[in-house]
Amino acid sequence: QVQLAESGGGLVQAGGSLRLSCTASGSLPRFDNMGWYRQAPGQERELVAQLFGGGATRYANAVKGRFTISRENARNTMYLQMDSLKPEDTAVYSCYVFSLGSGNYWGQGTQVTVSS
DSSP states (O other), X not given: OOEEEEEOOEEEETTOOEEEEXXXXXXXXXXXXXXXXXXXXXXXXXXXXXXXXXXXXXXOTTTTTTEEEEEEGGGTEEEEEEOSOOGGGOEEEEEEEEXXXXXXXXXXXXXXXXXX
16 A cells, blocks of 8 residues: 655745655555646646656646656655745645556645745
8 A cells, every 4th residue: 555645835935945745655656657736725726747757747837947846766755846936836735646557646735835
């Protein structure tokens, strides 16, 4: 059984930075892609960043140039470095891992609040 746990959320002023972590416990299957979603109150869930098995990355237009997704295999951990944060980045951020053979795994979410 794979479990994902996020950390690193919190309150930050506009223009500041946060780094979110998503650590997997258990036997992680070969993944096809992994990434981060976010959901703000009253809004639909938004895909923020993806990391594919070959190393390619993809970002939502709203975060391009400000957010960076990466992973550290030795720690079974994925990161989302968020710089130049804006109040509109305020949301609950959730990580996921998708494997064709096993489906989706989700973290519980971590709150990010950016004050103006």
